Structures are given as C-alpha cells and as structure tokens.
Amino acid sequence: MAEYQGKRFKNAAGGSEAPGVGAHRAPQGAAGRASGSQAAGTHAASAPGRHAVSGQTPAQHAVPVQGARFKRPASADAPAPRVSPAPASQQAGTRFKRSAPAGTPASAPAHTAAPSPAPAAAPARAAAPAPAAAPSHTAASPQTPAATRVRGVVPVGHTSAAPRATAGSGGGAVPPVKPSRYGAGSADGDRGDGSGRRRRRILPKLLVGIGVLLLLVAGGMLIHTLWGYHQAEETYGSLAEYAPVSDTENSGIPVVDFDALQEINPDIVGWIYVPGTNINYPVAQGDDNTTYLNRLFDGTTNSSGSIFLDADATAPGMVDQQTPVYGHHMNNQSMFYEIDDTVDQAAFDGIEAVYYITRDATYRCTPLMTCVIDETFLEARQATFTDAAAFTAYLEEMHGFARAEADDTADRIASAQQVLTLITCSGELPGPDRTVMVLTLDETIPNP
Structure with missing residues (x-):
C-alpha cells in the first residue's frame, strides 16, 4: 500500500x-529504469x-x-x-485541448x-x-x-484548428471569430497601413472645405446682388437731370426730357411718378415682356431690370382700355416694392395719385383697388376687351381679389373707361402670386 x-x-x-x-x-x-521498456x-x-x-x-x-x-x-x-x-459533449467524441507546460522544449514530441x-x-x-x-x-x-476518454495533449508549438467545445453546451462548438474586412483585429476600418486613420483625418477637412466653398458661393451671390443694387441706384439716380421735379412748375410733376432719354434708349416711351414714394422711373417697352426683366433702361444687364409697358399694349400707354405696367419687387425698396405694400389698407390710402407721363400728356390716376392674383390670370395684362361690358365684367372679377380698395370702388367700376394697372411680384411667398394695383384715369393734362 x-x-x-x-x-x-x-x-x-x-x-x-x-x-x-x-x-x-x-x-x-x-x-528508462525498467528493463524491457517499450520504445x-x-x-x-x-x-x-x-x-x-x-x-x-x-x-x-x-x-x-x-x-x-x-x-x-x-x-x-x-x-x-x-x-x-464524461459530459454529453465529450461522449460525442469531442476532445478538450490543453497546452503543454511552458517549460517543455518546442521540439518535444x-x-x-x-x-x-x-x-x-x-x-x-x-x-x-x-x-x-x-x-x-x-x-x-x-x-x-x-x-x-481522457483529455488529449496539444503538441507544443502547434495550435489546433478544431473548434472548442463548451462544457454543458450540448456538444456545440464555439465558431471562430470572423476577421474584419479591413484586416484581422481591426475595429475602425484600418487595414494595418494607416488607411483608416487617414480617412478619419480627411473627412473633417473635406467637410470644412465644402462649408468654405458654400460660404464663398453665398458671399459671391450677396456681393453680386449688392453690386447690382448699387449700379441700378447710380444709373437711375443720374436720371434726375432728365426729369426734374419742381414744386413751382407744373404743380410738382416731373418735367421729362424725352428727347435726351430716347437718345440713350429709343425704347423709352413714358415715365411713372408716385408722390411720397421711391417710384420715379422711365418706362420702356420691348419686343416681348422678357426684354427688360434683367436690363436697366440703358440696356445694361442688371437684376433690378426696368419699369416696362406690356409688349402688347399700344405705346406710349394710356391709349387702350387697360395699360399694364410691370416692375420688380426689389428688397432694397426700389422699383415697384411699394406697390406690394398697398395690400395693406393704410398704405393704400396713403397714395392719393399716380402720374403716368408721355411726350404728349400727363395722366393723373387714382387708386381703385389692390388685388393679389395668380399669375395665370391673364386678363390682368389684357390691353383691350371686346366692349365696355366685358371691360366692366373684368373689373368686377378683379374686385373679388381685392385686399385694399377705395370707398367708392363699386361706383367707379361701373363708370370706368380706362385704367392703369401696376403689376409686381407678391411678397406673400411661396406661390406665383402677383400684386396688382388698379387705378382709374381721372385727368389728362396736355404737355406744353
């Protein structure tokens, strides 16, 4: 024992x-100490x-x-x-692997x-x-x-490729860890050559570059717009000498030198003036209604454009039943910006008269109503109608879109024979709406 x-x-x-x-x-x-031992x-x-x-x-x-x-x-x-x-997992023939002691030489079998x-x-x-x-x-x-069966011994210096069995797992094997697509052990997409780190450094720089580019584009557009405003103000400001306003002469109505203006641009047919506002511009008429959308009265390309008479209307204006005149709604309060303000009744009441001046006469017009219409309402730019009844029906229809109006609108619609219609873009965005001020002709003053 x-x-x-x-x-x-x-x-x-x-x-x-x-x-x-x-x-x-x-x-x-x-x-071996024993005799006859096996090899x-x-x-x-x-x-x-x-x-x-x-x-x-x-x-x-x-x-x-x-x-x-x-x-x-x-x-x-x-x-x-x-x-x-042995557990069920071992009874199925699965062997556990154990590494040899660290002190065993690598060559030991x-x-x-x-x-x-x-x-x-x-x-x-x-x-x-x-x-x-x-x-x-x-x-x-x-x-x-x-x-x-007992536990086997894994040879020193070798690694078994067989999956390990987990005790109590019913003989299942732990699957091997799937390597990353960028390389074994990579958690951030690095292939081992620093490419992942380079990408992480490049992305912020790329975003910053795009942001700077957008700022430059926006800044360029702003500068271009401001320069356009400045150019338009200088160009139209120089016209004061061609249409001086005198309180002692002609009751404060501009006296327009059409000969000098037509030397600058033969397309100039009239002048529009609204006392108490910034509206004091020459009126041009092109071959179509796009000619002066982005041109100043002298033909210079500019987003402010010009005040222009509808291409289908009879020049120089105030000849047809309706005289449609267009102008931009500019954010610097130039052109027809103040016409859009008249959707407010107080602003509407602040305008007493609008003067349309041609070489032969000065036409004094009184505001009738300001309407907001869709741009597809083509009657608003129609110069002539079949008869007086059709013209009156048109004015009554426009009255249905009125935002501001005169106290005697109904009576004046029934008696109106000619109207001046000022059209601009509506500030009520979004939408393709137009703000339209309709004025009736009250007086025609021949020019000397």
Missing part, C-alpha cells in the same frame, strides 16, 4: 516516488486507467510527453481509480492516448520520456468507450 507523504505517494512496491496525485513525471532526458511512441492495449511500463502488461498509452500527467494508482495493491463519466483495459496489478513504475527526435503519434482504440 502506498504511503501518503505531503501530497506525494510513495510506491511500496518499487520505492520510487510519483509527483502529484496519481501522476508520474520523469526527468527530462532520463533513461517511445509505441502503443499497446492495457487495462483502463493504467500506464504501460517496461516488462509489464502492455498499455494503450504511449510514453508520456515531457510534463504531461497521467492518472495512475500509487501501488499494485491500490484499487484502480474511478473514472467519472507529444502523444495523445485513450485508456484501454489492463490488469489491476500493473506496477506503478513509469518509463522515461522519449528522445527529442521521436515522432508524434496518436493512438485510439476503437473498442474504447467514448465515456472513458
């Missing part, structure tokens, strides 16, 4: 000691749980690798160790063995480890039950 000495069993039969509990470790490179790497059938030694009953286990431990009884009289049944039957009286002496050059073998007895 083996004697217990500080967690070591002393073999009573041979006197040799086996380190550990039921395991034997032979010194590296020591020669390293060979295998033979043996009793379950016993190791083969020289001259004794053959065992299925091969000579153990440096540092590998195999359970065995301490002496011939000791009973065979009980082998607990490793063996994997399964227990096989052996006589109960097998001695406890162990054979020496195999030489460093011995090949690696794996032996498994087809008769060995799956429940009695």
Whole structure:
C-alpha cells in the first residue's frame, strides 16, 4: 500500500516516488529504469486507467510527453481509480485541448492516448520520456468507450484548428471569430497601413472645405446682388437731370426730357411718378415682356431690370382700355416694392395719385383697388376687351381679389373707361402670386 507523504505517494512496491496525485513525471532526458521498456511512441492495449511500463502488461498509452500527467494508482495493491463519466459533449467524441507546460522544449514530441483495459496489478513504475527526435503519434482504440476518454495533449508549438467545445453546451462548438474586412483585429476600418486613420483625418477637412466653398458661393451671390443694387441706384439716380421735379412748375410733376432719354434708349416711351414714394422711373417697352426683366433702361444687364409697358399694349400707354405696367419687387425698396405694400389698407390710402407721363400728356390716376392674383390670370395684362361690358365684367372679377380698395370702388367700376394697372411680384411667398394695383384715369393734362 502506498504511503501518503505531503501530497506525494510513495510506491511500496518499487520505492520510487510519483509527483502529484496519481501522476508520474520523469526527468527530462532520463533513461528508462525498467528493463524491457517499450520504445517511445509505441502503443499497446492495457487495462483502463493504467500506464504501460517496461516488462509489464502492455498499455494503450504511449510514453508520456515531457510534463504531461497521467492518472495512475500509487501501488499494485491500490484499487484502480474511478473514472467519472464524461459530459454529453465529450461522449460525442469531442476532445478538450490543453497546452503543454511552458517549460517543455518546442521540439518535444507529444502523444495523445485513450485508456484501454489492463490488469489491476500493473506496477506503478513509469518509463522515461522519449528522445527529442521521436515522432508524434496518436493512438485510439476503437473498442474504447467514448465515456472513458481522457483529455488529449496539444503538441507544443502547434495550435489546433478544431473548434472548442463548451462544457454543458450540448456538444456545440464555439465558431471562430470572423476577421474584419479591413484586416484581422481591426475595429475602425484600418487595414494595418494607416488607411483608416487617414480617412478619419480627411473627412473633417473635406467637410470644412465644402462649408468654405458654400460660404464663398453665398458671399459671391450677396456681393453680386449688392453690386447690382448699387449700379441700378447710380444709373437711375443720374436720371434726375432728365426729369426734374419742381414744386413751382407744373404743380410738382416731373418735367421729362424725352428727347435726351430716347437718345440713350429709343425704347423709352413714358415715365411713372408716385408722390411720397421711391417710384420715379422711365418706362420702356420691348419686343416681348422678357426684354427688360434683367436690363436697366440703358440696356445694361442688371437684376433690378426696368419699369416696362406690356409688349402688347399700344405705346406710349394710356391709349387702350387697360395699360399694364410691370416692375420688380426689389428688397432694397426700389422699383415697384411699394406697390406690394398697398395690400395693406393704410398704405393704400396713403397714395392719393399716380402720374403716368408721355411726350404728349400727363395722366393723373387714382387708386381703385389692390388685388393679389395668380399669375395665370391673364386678363390682368389684357390691353383691350371686346366692349365696355366685358371691360366692366373684368373689373368686377378683379374686385373679388381685392385686399385694399377705395370707398367708392363699386361706383367707379361701373363708370370706368380706362385704367392703369401696376403689376409686381407678391411678397406673400411661396406661390406665383402677383400684386396688382388698379387705378382709374381721372385727368389728362396736355404737355406744353
């Protein structure tokens, strides 16, 4: 019977000691002490749980690798160790892998063995480890039950490609970690050459560049608009000499030098003046209604455009039943900006008269109503109607769109024969609406 000495069993039969509990470790490179021992790497059938030694009953286990431990009884009289049944995951044949001790040389061969039957009286002496050059073998007895298989030993310096089985998982295997598309272990898209970091540095710079570009474009558009306003103000401001306003002469109505204006531009046909406002401009007429949308009266390209008479109206104006005159709604309060303000009744009431001046006469007109209409309402730009009744019906229809109006609107609609219609873009955005001020002709003053 083996004697217990500080967690070591002393073999009573041979006197040799086996380190550990039921395991034997032979010194590296020591020669086998038993006569007739088997060569390293060979295998033979043996009793379950016993190791083969020289001259004794053959065992299925091969000579153990440096540092590998195999359970065995301490002496011939000791009973065979009980082998607990393996979990279901191991009964299915899945082997657990264990790395050899760190001190084992990389060239030491490793063996994997399964227990096989052996006589109960097998001695406890162990054979020496195999030489460093011995090949690696794996032996498994087809008769060995799956429940009695023990843990195998992974050869030093090798990594098993087989998936690990997790105890209690029903024999399932843990799948290998899928590498990143940018390289193994990459969490940020870096391929290992710094490309991910470069992308992270480039993106903020790209966004900043786009932002700067947009600011430059917006700044350029603003500068262009402001320059256009300035150019238009200078151009139209220089016209004061061509249409001076005198309170002592002609009751404060501009006296227009049409000869000088037509030398600048033959398309100038009239002049419009609204006292108490910024509206004091020449009136041009082009071949179509787009000619002076983006041209000053002298033909200079400018977004402020000009005040112009409808191309289908009879020049110089105030000849047809309706004289449509167009002008932009400019944010610097130039052109017809103040006409759009007259949708408010107070602003409407603030305008007492509008003067339309031609070479031959000055026409004094009185506001009738200000309407907001859709741009598709073509009657608002129609110069002539079939008869007086159709003209009156048109004015009554416009009255339905009125936002501000005179107190006697109904009576004046019934008696109106000619109207001056000032048209501009509506400030009520979004929408293609137009603000239209309709004025009736009250007086015609011949020019000297």
